[in-house]
Amino acid sequence: MGPYDHRAHVGNAGDVWKHFLLLEVANCLLTPDSSLVYAESHVGRPKYALKPSGDWESGIGRIWPALPLLKDFPYFNILAEFNSIESLSSLQIEFYPGSALLVAELAKRKKADLLINIWDIDPAVGAAWNECLDHSPISFHLDDGFSGVMSLLKSSSPGLLFIDPPFTSPEEKDAAEEIFCTAKSLGWTVLCWHMMATIPKEIPSSFSDQSIEFFVKFSRIGLEYAGAEGCSIRVASPDETMIPRISARIKAFLQIIG
Template sequence: MRWVSMTYDHREHAGNAGDLWKHFLLSAAAAYLLSTSDHLVYAESHAGYPEYRLEPDGEWRWGIGRCWQLRSEVESPYFAVLEEMNGDQLLRYPGSAQIVLRLGRTLGRRVLAELWDISEDVGKSWRSCPGVHFHLGDGFSGVMKLLKISAPGLLLIDPPSPEDHDRAIDLLTEAENRGWSAMSWHIMDNVEFPECLDLHPLTFHDVGLEGGRWRGCIVAVSSGDVILRRRLRSCAERFRSTLRRLVAGQDVV
């Protein structure tokens, strides 16, 4: 079957305020899980390209661009990955799976990545990447099947549309039931979540970031690992406080 790609293209948005929050928390979760085992199964329901070139007028200026020069103030595997890719000058931005794969290499751990997308071009971009199994197709149904046959790992759900909210929550719930740790990214748009989930909201303007027509985003987390959930809550609060202290009120770079 030939799948037709959606019009959404993340290349226009790479490194924006939503990516900043999502990838900060994803890297913290991945680094912790990689530190507890010699390998990690990583699944992503809607993968993008391995990396993106940051254009001079891109949305990244209002996200990672607002705090890049302040990265020494925040100890995070997220900034470590970006520095490894770029050095001092920020030119390239990693996709979510690339962040996890790079952390695995840095820590000497094996990452087995199961990625889904309906774009053939995205699939081609992952062909030469070791440890990656790319699936051309619907990520919601594909990941649901994977959860039933795979050893538990880390799952990222990044729905392409706010209309996919309920399907993302279903995956989060099933993942935790199967022993996985799962994260789902959502636009802050009057959506409801089950009480069992940990919610990590970020209102962009409050911390000196800009998100265009969106006022903020939420990363929802489900996991039976109490230590992981506690660590993510602590990391999220420290990062929010740092952004309020150092970024809010600055001019865009």
């Protein structure tokens, strides 16, 4: 098996849920004229061209026809604009922004400053970021994301951290857990997720004032992913209003699309 390449998987059922929630969380934190540190351990490319037979067809491709109903959610709104969709007559999806570009775009819209530090180990991903960086305030690091983020956590003021390893080895789960717990204890808002072969029960599975784990079944909103019934998404935040707000937004989303 070669190194993980997200291009074949982009826009899959898991991407829909994780990016939907990532932008809801970012939306809570980004207020006009505010400044936020954003870090991502495994960032992937800035954007992707969607090709026939990709995993996106049973992911974002299935939601696409309902897009006009979902424009109140920043994730769907940005996707629509990214694909220049202004009317119902042009329901085409061709491009998909990766996680960091989605967050950067939301910050621009909210007139908030983002200080972005992102990691990926793949030189081709680094080359793709170099092409689109120009003068933007994004620091891309061609290095291991676990150790890079760990040292950032020790030197930076807290912000928003997204942990998104490909989970191609068992060690990645432990490393993700360690970073999640360290970031949470240092006052960061953290989001981490993984695919699950089976889903024990529906959302939410467990929560406290400051953290929540959602189990989502892809079929609940008509999505599919080979070998996975759904995914688990964990969010922790020192902001006690965050978890109730996110839960309410999931409910609103499911009422429209579920």
